[in-house]
Amino acid sequence: MGGGSASRVQLRSVSSQDYEPLFQWVNDRNTRIQSGPFKPVSWVEHMEWIERVTHAKDCELLIIANRDDGFAIGHILLTELSRVHRSCSLSIRIGSEDHRNKGIGTEAMALLLNYAWRDLGLNRLQLTVRSDNERARRSYLKSGFRTEGKMREAVFIDGDFRTLELMAILRSDVSIA
Numbered sequence: 419m420g421g422g423s424a425s426r427v428q429l430r431s432v433s434s435q436d437y438e439p440l441f442q443w444v445n446d447r448n449t450r451i452q453s454g455p456f457k458p459v460s461w462v463e464h465m466e467w468i469e470r471v472t473h474a475k476d477c478e479l480l481i482i483a484n485r486d487d488g489f490a491i492g493h494i495l496l497t498e499l500s501r502v503h504r505s506c507s508l509s510i511r512i513g514s515e516d517h518r519n520k521g522i523g524t525e526a527m528a529l530l531l532n533y534a535w536r537d538l539g540l541n542r543l544q545l546t547v548r549s550d551n552e553r554a555r556r557s558y559l560k561s562g563f564r565t566e567g568k569m570r571e572a573v574f575i576d577g578d579f580r581t582l583e584l585m586a587i588l589r590s591d592v593s594i595a
Contacts (some may be wrong), residue, residue, distance in 0.1 A: 427491065427522055427530050429480045431474060434479050436490045440464070443493075443513045452551055453509065455540050457585040471495065480533075482512070482526040491517045494530055505542035506534075519553060535589050544586040548575075555583070563587045 434441075439462045443449055450456045459467075471477045476499045482492035492512040499506040510526065512518045534540040548552050549568065564583040571579035 425525050425529065426485055427525050427529070428483050428485050428488075429526065429533065430483050430488070431496065432468065432481050432493075433477050436493075437465070437468065437550060439490045440468070440493065443511055443525040446513075448515075449511065450515075452548060452554070453511075454573065454577050469551065476500070479505060480487055480512075480530070482522070491522065492526065496528060496534075498537075501539075503542075504540050505544070506538075508543055508545050509518050510545075523554075524557045524560055526564065527557065531592065535592075541589045542586055546572075546584055548573075549581040549583050555585075561587070562592050564591070 428565075441459070444459050444464060447456045447507055454522070468479070471479050476497065477495040478499060480494045480496070481489055481490045490513065492510065494508060496506045496508050499532060508530070510523055512523050514570045539564075543563075544566075545558065545563070546569070547558060549555075564587065566584045566586050569582040569584065572582045573580050581592060
């Protein structure tokens with residue numbers, strides 16, 4: 419699941435060395451409110467979540483790792499993975515602010531799309547993003563996602579109702595080398 423030689427990141431399976439960074443990211447309020455309401459997560463809840471998603475047939479948790487040292491810098495979660503419909507939903511998180519706004523998420527998404535088309539045989543990937551999260555929206559558009567609709571005031575985050583955009587990409591939207 420690596421990537422081209424120019425890529426600074428690779429995608430890999432989750433390992434025990436990733437549990438702590440994942441725990442830190444899920445408890446980072448500023449990161450969490452970009453996609454949902456903040457609620458502190460205990461270590462027990464965190465480990466139960468990892469156990470659940472790593473064993474679910476319709477989920478896949480991938481670590482975005484630095485290509486040089488393998489250290490986790492983010493993750494991608496595929497959910498509602500349907501082999502029948504050849505589709506899934508996804509979410510992506512770059513763990514710390516110092517790795518954000520550097521194109522790492524876009525690089526990771528390119529690796530994910532290659533994996534989704536070639537290895538998983540998927541036809542459609544979709545996600546939701548807060549309409550006011552310009553950084554994420556730009557990255558998804560750059561990756562080839564298209565806005566399919568808006569869900570007005572769909573989530574209550576940080577004291578306000580927020581609008582979400584549904585974005586998706588189809589295998590036919592991109593040329594596969």
